[in-house]
Amino acid sequence: MPxxxxxxxxxxTETRDYQLIELREVDGERRLPIVIGLYEAAAIERRLKGIxxxxxxxxxxxxxxxxxxxxxxxxIFINDLRDDTFFAQLIIHCNGExxxxxxxxxDAIALGVATSVPIFVADHVLDATNPEG
Numbered sequence: 001m002p003x004x005x006x007x008x009x010x011x012x013t014e015t016r017d018y019q020l021i022e023l024r025e026v027d028g029e030r031r032l033p034i035v036i037g038l039y040e041a042a043a044i045e046r047r048l049k050g051i052x053x054x055x056x057x058x059x060x061x062x063x064x065x066x067x068x069x070x071x072x073x074x075x076i077f078i079n080d081l082r083d084d085t086f087f088a089q090l091i092i093h094c095n096g097e098x099x100x101x102x103x104x105x106x107d108a109i110a111l112g113v114a115t116s117v118p119i120f121v122a123d124h125v126l127d128a129t130n131p132e133g
Contacts, residue, residue: 002122002123003025003028003120003123003126004118004119004120005023005026006023007021007048007119008022008024008031009021009022010041010044010045012041017037017038018037019037019041023119030126032121032125032129032130033129036105040110043057044106044109044110047110048113050114062111063114069094072094073091073092074091074098075112076112076117076118077089078105078119079122079125086105087102088105090108
C-alpha cells in the first residue's frame with residue numbers, strides 16, 4: 001500500500017558528487033533518504049524557492065509539455081528499490097486516462113515540488129530502508 005511522504009530536507013554540498021534529499025512519512029515516523037545528483041538537487045531547490053530562470057530548464061520543459069498536451073501531474077510514486085536504485089513513476093491524468101511514466105525519483109520530485117504534487121512510496125520500499133520499523 002502506498003504511503004504518503006513529504007520532502008523533509010535537501011542537503012546540497014558542492015564538495016561531493018552526490019547530494020541527499022530526505023522524505024518523511026506524513027502520518028508517521030519513517031524517513032526515506034535518496035542520494036541524487038547536484039543538477040537534480042539544484043533544480044529541486046530552485047523550484048522550492050520559486051526562483052525563475054529566463055529560459056525553461058529540463059524539468060520546466062517537461063512540466064510545460066504535460067500541461068500543453070492537456071495533462072496534469074497528479075502524484076509521484078516511488079514504487080521500487082532494486083540493486084540499491086530507487087524507481088519512480090509520474091502519474092499523469094490526461095484526456096480522462098491515468099498514465100504512468102517511468103522516472104528517477106529525483107526528476108519526479110523536481111517536477112512535483114513546484115506545484116505541491118503529493119509523493120507516495122511503496123510500503124515495501126520503506127520497509128527495506130527502515131528495517132527497525
